[in-house]
Amino acid sequence: MSTSTSTQIHLASRPTGWPTDSNFSTVAVELPDLAEGEIRVANEFISVDPYMRGRMNDTKSYAAPYALDEVMTGGAVGRVVESRAEGFNVGDPVLHQLGWRDLSQSAAGNFRVVKDLPGLPLSAYLGILGMTAFTAYVGLTEIAGLKDGDTVFISGAAGAVGSAAGQIARLKGAKRVIGSAGSAAKVDLLTEKYGYDAAFNYKDGPVRGQLHDAAPEGIDVYFDNVGGEHLEAALDAFNPGGRGALCGAISVYNSTEAPVGPRNMSNMVTRGLTLKGFTVGNYAEHYPAFMADMSEWIAQGKIVFDETVVEGLENAVQGFLDLMRGANTGKMVIKL
């Protein structure tokens, strides 16, 4: 028998503005014996992602909000420690959405067996082979309709989604890829490691001017992780027919005041622009294509990635808050 006490992080109250420790509680739950068809998993990595901030609010959205006094959920990878389900053996690595706890137990259908990957940690299934890189892939291909020869601008470019997006854009035919990030070190990474043609630190000056300098001939595609000033600058830089994939708006997630909206929306009419918001869960049918492309790119050494690893479930909330402040490079995961 494995341990049966699951330590879980619950949402205790809905944050106003920046979340604090008081919005969360740590709860020890005694798990019942496995029912037929269930498995118990010891998690090795749990994912913290900016979208989780939105789910802490109680607002109209594709994704239901987190329930109060229930465990936060999210991507996680671990290994089976006990099984009453066919096809799941003790030791198998599995990917699932029952994160923010050390032990996850549920019907086997909520878990997917994955392969141990030579040279890659299991956490890759949360990042470069998981939701964040898949988000980058879908956003560029399905949402923004990336075409050969496009000039692409990506904000939040050193994050998990952005660092994948820059490389995918190039591999999918972009002519020029421009990124923004929030520190000089990240900007260096963009051009030196992730293959961006040009990059700037948005803290160095207005985005509009820096983007214009980096893309004097305009942009065709914008992949937005940031919102706010970045989106307005992109709307100014778009060439006719430009397309924006709106993936996130981390600049406003924790704002308690209504943000300033883009003042140049009328460009959308005169230039025939499209903006399309998305959450990747609605595009699961493209996952096989993503995995085929990404597995090949990784095998060919065409994709690089970084992870920011925070140790210990007890540091998950702090890790999440640090993520929201941009402390990560690439994917942030909590290692248990």
Next chain:
Amino acid sequence: MSTSTSTQIHLASRPTGWPTDSNFSTVAVELPDLAEGEIRVANEFISVDPYMRGRMNDTKSYAAPYALDEVMTGGAVGRVVESRAEGFNVGDPVLHQLGWRDLSQSAAGNFRVVKDLPGLPLSAYLGILGMTAFTAYVGLTEIAGLKDGDTVFISGAAGAVGSAAGQIARLKGAKRVIGSAGSAAKVDLLTEKYGYDAAFNYKDGPVRGQLHDAAPEGIDVYFDNVGGEHLEAALDAFNPGGRGALCGAISVYNSTEAPVGPRNMSNMVTRGLTLKGFTVGNYAEHYPAFMADMSEWIAQGKIVFDETVVEGLENAVQGFLDLMRGANTGKMVIKL
């Protein structure tokens, strides 16, 4: 020989904010004799449209800006008064884009012969059978992807585009159609004549609240002629998967200050919304489908329309300014 003096309205200077008479000049031009392949047309109606305000600016756009000290152009219908082109006979009604003058003369390829319509003035080719209704059609079908059962919100609903859009939406399967306009008389027209299920006067109170009352279950499609507060309210009212066709932003065309942008753009991500700006000139391939549908609807008495007719080329500028202030119901045309 016909008269050979063409009275034309030129753009004399680019307006800042609201145009004034001083931005325009009236010029008499002596036309040369027709060259082989040319025709001369006496215009009967010229079109004034809100999009023309944008072309008075010198900004990046699909449509080239109007040139200074050149004639304003735009839709017009008239009759051939002299012809040196095969297929064009004196008296033939023609549609063309060489408006803002009483006599238009050019290569025959710039004109299209149309039919005299029983019971309809030639001006119908500028409105319900022309660019404005075609804009409504393309916006709903190609841009917003209208589907059976959608709830549709249309701003500027008593204008040439909006009054057509409400009826087309219903004929194409919308479950519920809601419109906004700027006077009580227009609001009455929307529900009593144009078939809107609900309508409100945006001057009576915040759009957000009035829209919520009219569409308590949310909207699926928004057809935007107005921009500004209307767009923000629509972004709040959208159901997941909502789609907006951005056709115009008359609320901001004459603003000298940057308008307030929508402060709720992050709804686009969480609800998977799409906003797509368009100018109908890029969708000409759909014109035959529009003409087939619209001709049938008119023959069956399923479409009604209004025109606001201003007499005299000398009143064209004033008519245009009145249009921008919402003095029109349905299509505004200048009758020569």
